[in-house]
Amino acid sequence: MGGRWLRAAARFLGVLIVLFSALWGALALWFQLPLEQTPRLAVIAAFLLLAGLTLAGLFRRRLRDAFIAYAAAFAALLLWWGTIHPSNDRDFAPAVAHGVTGVLRGDELTVQNVRNFNWRSEQDFDENWEERSYDLEKLEGADFYLVYFMGPLIAHSMVSFNFEGGRHLLFSIEIRPERHEAFSALGGFFRKFELIFLAGDERDYLFLRKERGEDARLFRLRLTQPQARKLLLEYISEANALAAHPQFYNTLTANCNSTIFVMIRSLFPNFPKDWRVVLNGFLPGFFYDHNLVDTRVPLDELIARAHVTDRIAPGLSEAEFGARLRENLPDPNR
Incomplete structure (x- = not known):
């Protein structure tokens, strides 16, 4: 038996x-x-x-x-x-042709390959990659973008660092498709794409997302200047490492959201773990519960005021564009 x-x-x-x-x-x-x-x-x-x-x-x-x-x-x-390895030397799509890198000298951060495309449509654009310098003594804080592109559960996460004078440096962690490839969440489990750290002008990234019909929401974070500085330098460190040693994107473990929180936890080991870090469409509630955003207004109002897609307009300077997006947004640092 x-x-x-x-x-x-x-x-x-x-x-x-x-x-x-x-x-x-x-x-x-x-x-x-x-x-x-x-x-x-x-x-x-x-x-x-x-x-x-x-x-x-x-x-x-x-x-x-x-x-x-x-x-x-x-x-x-x-x-x-086991013979399939990541590479930085492929015929990548123009928008991901160059990953960001940076060099810190004292308080001056020089950032290479800052993307500043002029988008007329997703297929019609002018390419522009720039080198920009930032004085970290003038760093004021950081904001968090959630861009909803496939329903309410999942969003694309981006972090933007704010400097005096209305300057902003936005970071986006993305798949790196070749020219002939399109995004595939399933393919992201099977070494289909490399991972890339991009940095750019907010106007570039927000115009592109609006052109795709995606819903951009902006949340101002409760971060001190030293905390924002540590996070910014961690972005640069990880981007430099990725430029030297490429790795694959993974839909679950190495994506736009999980990579951010891996960096945050390396800096702040006591940072809370939560299921909403995976289903990041619910991150506003996570931010609110852990006092990372302005809790002086109700959560529903915070989310309603975070919608900024309708504010994305052409013909504005970098400072004007950033100020327009942040006008009347709840700010925990004020």
Whole structure:
């Protein structure tokens, strides 16, 4: 009796292993196998056929034999998977052609590859990459953008650092697609894209998001000048490291949001953990609960006043644009 249950348990475990590994393998082949679509589908079909024959073997009391061929095929797939490495030397899309880097000399931060495109539409634009310098003694604080592009649960996170005189330096952590590639959340689990740290003029990033029909919301953060400085320099440190050692974007573990909070926790180890860091569409409530935004107004009012998409207008200077977006926004530092 015990032997029968043991064999049944072994078959059940075998079925789970084959099913999940076959699904993972098929997706890995789909996103990474460097073949045209027809031969790529043929390879995937052959792999899934082998998985199906293995499952049939599990129910014909040929457990060991069924596993041998499939295990060999899956081992070969893992060896191939291990040869896929990130690179900074591909034909990347123009908007992600250059990652940001920076050099600190005393209190002067020189930032290379600050993006300042002039967008007429998502396909029609003038490219402009700049070198800008910032006096960290004039750093005032930081703000947090949430850009909702796929419903209320998930948003794109960006942090903008504010300087005296109305200057702002915005950071955006993104996928780095090649010219022919489009965003795929599923592909982000399968080494489809590299990760990139971008920095730029707020006008560039907000105009592009508005052009895409996305909903931008701006929250002023309760950060001291030393805290904002530490976070800004952490961005620069991570960006410099990524320029030297590329890594893959991951939809769950290395994305625009998780990477920000990894940096924050490296600076502030007691920073709270919360499910809303994953479903970052709910971050306003997280900020409010932990006193990171202005709690002198109700949360619903804070969220309502955070909508800034309608304020994004052409023809403004950097300072005018930033001031227009922040007009009448609740500010915990005042």
